[in-house]
Amino acid sequence: MVENEPELREFLVEAKQNTYAGNGREKESCRPSSKDLPYQKGKYYYLDSYIGASHFIGEEVVWHDGRILWGMNYYGELLAPQAPAGFAEFLKDALRRCTPERPFRGPRDYAAGGFEYCCEAAGDLGSFMGEERVSHGGAIVYRLRFHGGYLR
Structure with a gap:
């Protein structure tokens, strides 16, 4: 457990809502073909970095006061020949609904627009x-499959 886990949970939700799920601004990445989406508030810094499109791999990392704190790896894949119309918007909408109790991805269940x-x-x-x-x-x-936890 980290010193202030409730604060970390709140920060994770805010960071996720202000990066990929919220169409956040990308920054230049040092890795070819990757996308980096940073977010900072106070002493917390978050970076979501991924490579690929219909099949992709990525990592989310949080630093606090310059020290590594938390991370998550993920691998996702589109299983249909092409994304149904509205898919990307729906997924981002679901991801914006993450909560401090479950700050990994989106809610347990969500449905909209088919x-x-x-x-x-x-x-x-x-x-x-x-x-x-x-x-x-x-x-x-x-x-998408994901795993992670505290980093030391």
């Missing part, structure tokens, strides 16, 4: 793993 989102996670902020899925028309069209 899409269904489901996120299952085991563990706590210190050590966790999980999977999110998006279905459309009764078929799973996207899946």
Whole structure:
């Protein structure tokens, strides 16, 4: 457990809502073809960095006062031949609904516009793993697996 876990949880939600899910600004990355989405507030710094498009891998990391604190790796893939219309907007909408109690990805369940989102996670902020899925028309069209925890 970190010194102020409730504060970290709140920061994670805010960072996620202001980067990928909130169409945040990218910064230049040192790695070819990757996208870096940073967010900073006070002594906290967050970076979401990923590579790929329909099949992608990424990492989210949080530093506090210049020290590494927390991280999460993920791998996602579009399972349909192409993304259904409205998919990207729906996924970002679901991801903006993450909460301090579950700051990994989105909510357990969410549905809108013919899409269904489901996120299952085991563990706590210190050590966790999980999977999110998006279905459309009764078929799973996207899946992402994630894991992470505190870093020392």
